[in-house]
Amino acid sequence: MAKNGNYDPAFAQEVFQNVDSGEEIKMCMQCGICGGSCPLRHEMDYTPRNIFMMIRNGRRDAVLSSKAITLCTSCYSCKVRCPRGIPVIDVMHGLAHYSIKQGIIPRKGTAAFGGEFWDMVYRIGRIDEKDLSRRYYFQDGIVAGIQGMLGISRMAAQMLFHGRVKLLPERKIKGIKALRKMIDKAEQMGKGGASA
Amino acid sequence: MKYFLYWGCSLEAGGKNYLVSLEPVCEALGMEFEEIKDWNCCGASISYAGANELAIKTLNARNIAIAESSGGYDIVAPCSSCYIQMVKASHELKDDEKFRTQMNEILKEGNLSVKGTTNVRHIMDVLYNDGDVDNIKARTTKPLNGLKVAGYVGCQSVRPYGEYDSVEKPKIHDKLLAAIGAEPVPFPKKMQCCGSGIFLSEMDKCLGLVNEILEDALANGAELISTVCPMCALNLEMFQDKVNAKFGTNFDVPVVYLTQLMAAAFGMDLKKDAALNYNVIPPEGIIKAAIGG
Numbered sequence: 001m002a003k004n005g006n007y008d009p010a011f012a013q014e015v016f017q018n019v020d021s022g023e024e025i026k027m028c029m030q031c032g033i034c035g036g037s038c039p040l041r042h043e044m045d046y047t048p049r050n051i052f053m054m055i056r057n058g059r060r061d062a063v064l065s066s067k068a069i070t071l072c073t074s075c076y077s078c079k080v081r082c083p084r085g086i087p088v089i090d091v092m093h094g095l096a097h098y099s100i101k102q103g104i105i106p107r108k109g110t111a112a113f114g115g116e117f118w119d120m121v122y123r124i125g126r127i128d129e130k131d132l133s134r135r136y137y138f139q140d141g142i143v144a145g146i147q148g149m150l151g152i153s154r155m156a157a158q159m160l161f162h163g164r165v166k167l168l169p170e171r172k173i174k175g176i177k178a179l180r181k182m183i184d185k186a187e188q189m190g191k192g193g194a195s196a
Numbered sequence: 197m198k199y200f201l202y203w204g205c206s207l208e209a210g211g212k213n214y215l216v217s218l219e220p221v222c223e224a225l226g227m228e229f230e231e232i233k234d235w236n237c238c239g240a241s242i243s244y245a246g247a248n249e250l251a252i253k254t255l256n257a258r259n260i261a262i263a264e265s266s267g268g269y270d271i272v273a274p275c276s277s278c279y280i281q282m283v284k285a286s287h288e289l290k291d292d293e294k295f296r297t298q299m300n301e302i303l304k305e306g307n308l309s310v311k312g313t314t315n316v317r318h319i320m321d322v323l324y325n326d327g328d329v330d331n332i333k334a335r336t337t338k339p340l341n342g343l344k345v346a347g348y349v350g351c352q353s354v355r356p357y358g359e360y361d362s363v364e365k366p367k368i369h370d371k372l373l374a375a376i377g378a379e380p381v382p383f384p385k386k387m388q389c390c391g392s393g394i395f396l397s398e399m400d401k402c403l404g405l406v407n408e409i410l411e412d413a414l415a416n417g418a419e420l421i422s423t424v425c426p427m428c429a430l431n432l433e434m435f436q437d438k439v440n441a442k443f444g445t446n447f448d449v450p451v452v453y454l455t456q457l458m459a460a461a462f463g464m465d466l467k468k469d470a471a472l473n474y475n476v477i478p479p480e481g482i483i484k485a486a487i488g489g
Contacts, residue, residue: 074394075392079356080364100245133396159434163474179236179255179306183247185301187251191250192249
């Protein structure tokens with residue numbers, strides 16, 4: 001692997017070709033306003049600017065296992081402020097997606113929550129909030145699930161009491177089969193990389 | 197005026213008070229809503245964990261295609277996450293011919309097609325520009341009499357496109373609050389993110405964001421926080437006890453939707469229309485005191 005400071009185009013090429021919005025980093029001039037604008041920058045191991053430089057340096061493992069790529073709250077501050085018009089958020093999401101597809105999974109919780117979210121969209125076409133949190137907390141078995149649910153139990157009970165939980169069971173949208181066909185086609189035509 | 201209301205998944209559950217209150221308010225302002233038939237989820241901001249960009253845009257193109265073929269009215273999204281996902285797809289459908297062709301190839305799998313002519317708008321845009329401030333003032337029979345409110349804008353209601361308000365210094369939320377007699381307090385953190393869709397999975401980190409927002413609102417004299425997004429409302433209201441436990445604070449401040457305040461100021465029923473009974477931190481006392489019962 002290339003050392004920091006050296007250019008190694010192999011990983012950059014991989015990112016341009018396989019990662020959604022990956023080619024956008026070509027415009028980066030390393031000004032750092034993305035990191036400066038990020039609400040969770042203090043929690044990241046690398047700021048987006050660092051990540052883009054590391055891609056050019058060929059530091060594949062460090063980039064794809066970086067927690068920074070899954071700590072994006074999707075607030076769009078970086079995209080709004082980037083003077084070179086890079087949709088930084090889309091690149092970070094693209095990297096996170098690619099990393100998860102490669103089985104690297106930098107942040108287990110967000111990968112699991114987002115994974116359950118997407119599975120539900122694919123399965124019924126909509127999100128049922130109560131089932132999403134149940135599935136999310138119980139992905140690691142019953143014990144972890146009960147612990148997780150207890151952590152938000154007061155909140156869940158309050159919301160139930162105040163009529164903010166949909167009591168009807170999950171229901172598929174009518175056009176779910178056609179929707180799945182469209183999604184399958186999009187997965188085939190778009191980038192994002194093959195499963196590991 | 198007629199619109200498609202794309203209320204999305206959250207407004208059927210955690211954001212119920214938003215949906216209940218926005219309908220009578222918009223109706224009073226002369227708006228008429230239709231549902232997008234058999235709509236699907238927008239994908240929100242977290243679907244990237246399981247899907248590629250094109251698949252997520254497909255979700256939104258399908259909704260836009262159905263709206264287009266059944267009237268083509270402007271689509272109104274009250275949820276900022278729904279809004280941003282849809283408006284993103286809509287921009288690309290309008291501006292990028294290659295994308296439009298690609299999307300039509302995908303939609304063909306479900307016998308749909310899209311031209312990209314339908315507008316997607318946030319409800320704040322529609323309230324301000326179509327509902328009209330003068331009209332809102334005229335409709336206000338029970339003004340909030342100087343109630344100090346922090347108008348929290350959050351992220352995805354104006355960023356990244358800034359279609360109807362500034363992306364750095366938005367003013368419309370405050371103008372709407374002023375139109376119903378409230379006093380919008382200066383609130384520098386009104387644009388700071390609440391943690392949005394990664395709140396549950398990164399709660400420890402996101403509690404700090406909520407702490408800063410609440411602290412700023414209260415330090416500037418707010419008695420109430422107004423929001424225009426179900427994710428913002430949930431994160432700001434439902435995690436105050438966890439913020440208190442982590443930071444030793446003592447927050448207990450009601451968080452309501454702008455449309456709930458408008459319903460109250462329009463003299464509507466505080467339960468049936470303003471849906472105040474859905475709030476976990478009760479806002480009823482403060483609002484009643486402001487409007488005079």
